[in-house]
């Protein structure tokens with residue numbers, strides 16, 4: 001597989017390492033200082049582009065790639081207010097696009113556990129939900145993309161949770177998401193339901209960001225043979 005890497009920071013480098021180990025070629029490496037070279041990427045030289053840059057550049061990078069008919073996967077968080085525009089462009093151009101807030105297989109199982117628990121908790125009135133996400137101090141966005149996916153999973157399954165806020169909340173109908181930044185933490189997410197008499201808590205801890213990069217390459221190997229707007233859940237459901 002010929003992979004173009006868009007964004008060559010912590011994730012771009014980790015993805016490159018795993019891609020090469022699995023026998024893939026890197027067709028382009030695009031970073032801040034050569035970002036206009038993104039226009040050179042085409043289906044003639046690249047099977048899939050993988051975008052891990054920063055919240056302020058992801059939308060432009062993704063739309064450039066899709067406009068040039070390049071299959072695109074994105075992991076950058078913090079730009080999702082424009083997701084519908086990307087979806088519309090992908091449909092208009094008969095393209096292929098996949099965004100996941102978290103490429104760890106374990107986190108994606110955790111998403112399912114979170115949704116199951118939220119449905120159960122929707123029947124109990126005493127419990128106040130809360131979330132804490134902890135990441136390294138270089139992280140640019142808050143709350144994390146993973147925390148937003150978890151919050152959406154809770155809202156979908158517990159209609160009494162009307163919204164989320166990026167601070168603590170004592171209100172049963174408002175999910176408080178607390179973001180903490182600590183040195184060298186790859187990503188920790190905890191969902192808690194607290195009542196006066198008991199607490200239920202589920203946690204996912206990433207020990208190394210390689211877990212995201214490995215997921216990215218496995219999903220990319222699948223996505224190169226697919227078309228349309230894809231999801232990581234679809235990928236996981238197709239694993240034997």
Ligand SMILES: NC(=O)C1=CN([C@@H]2O[C@H](COP(=O)(O)OP(=O)(O)OC[C@H]3O[C@@H](n4cnc5c(N)ncnc54)[C@H](OP(=O)(O)O)[C@@H]3O)[C@@H](O)[C@H]2O)C=CC1
Nearest residue numbers: 007008009010011031032053057075076077101102103212
């Ligand atoms: N979905 C998932 O599973 C995961 C998602 N992430 C997300 O991925 C993103 C990147 O994370 P990470 O690698 O840790 O961040 P880094 O800051 O380490 O790397 C980002 C890189 O993007 C470069 N960049 C800046 N502007 C552009 C541009 N216009 N075009 C191309 N590259 C550009 C930066 O260059 P410079 O340094 O010169 O500015 C930097 O090298 C974040 O949004 C993070 O939240 C992270 C881990 C897992």
Ligand SMILES: O=C(O)C1=N[C@H](C(=O)O)C[C@H](O)C1
Nearest residue numbers: 077101102139144145146187
């Ligand atoms: O910035 C990071 O590092 C991470 N970002 C993603 C997010 O915002 O959820 C995924 C992972 O938690 C690491």
